[in-house]
Amino acid sequence: MHRLWTWRLGDVVIVGHPGEAFSAFQTQLRRRLPRAAVFTLNLVNGPGWVYLPPEHLYEHDAYQVCQTTLAAGTLERLTDHAVARALSLQEDQ
Numbered sequence: 001m002h003r004l005w006t007w008r009l010g011d012v013v014i015v016g017h018p019g020e021a022f023s024a025f026q027t028q029l030r031r032r033l034p035r036a037a038v039f040t041l042n043l044v045n046g047p048g049w050v051y052l053p054p055e056h057l058y059e060h061d062a063y064q065v066c067q068t069t070l071a072a073g074t075l076e077r078l079t080d081h082a083v084a085r086a087l088s089l090q091e092d093q
Contacts, residue, residue, distance in 0.1 A: 002074060003018055004082055008089035012036065012037045013090070015085075018043060018044055018045055018047065019051065020052065022064075024075065025079055028083075029082055038086075051068045051070075052074055052075040053065055
């Protein structure tokens with residue numbers, strides 16, 4: 001399980017998690033949440049011992065892929081979950 005926290009402060013959505021996500025995480029959040037100012041936090045409430053590379057990089061022999069204990073596609077699932085949580089926060093206004 002990879003934890004995720006979301007907060008809303010006015011028009012700002014803050015998303016935090018304990019890993020180190022590739023920049024695709026924040027890029028996709030900003031693209032999919034165009035009405036919000038998105039602020040992302042890596043290494044929140046955890047040791048930060050795991051990278052979250054995009055799924056297509058799992059085909060390569062890269063340190064971030066070899067080091068992580070998370071399966072291919074985790075970054076994409078985390079992104080989907082963060083978007084859903086952020087949208088639910090926006091609906092509560």
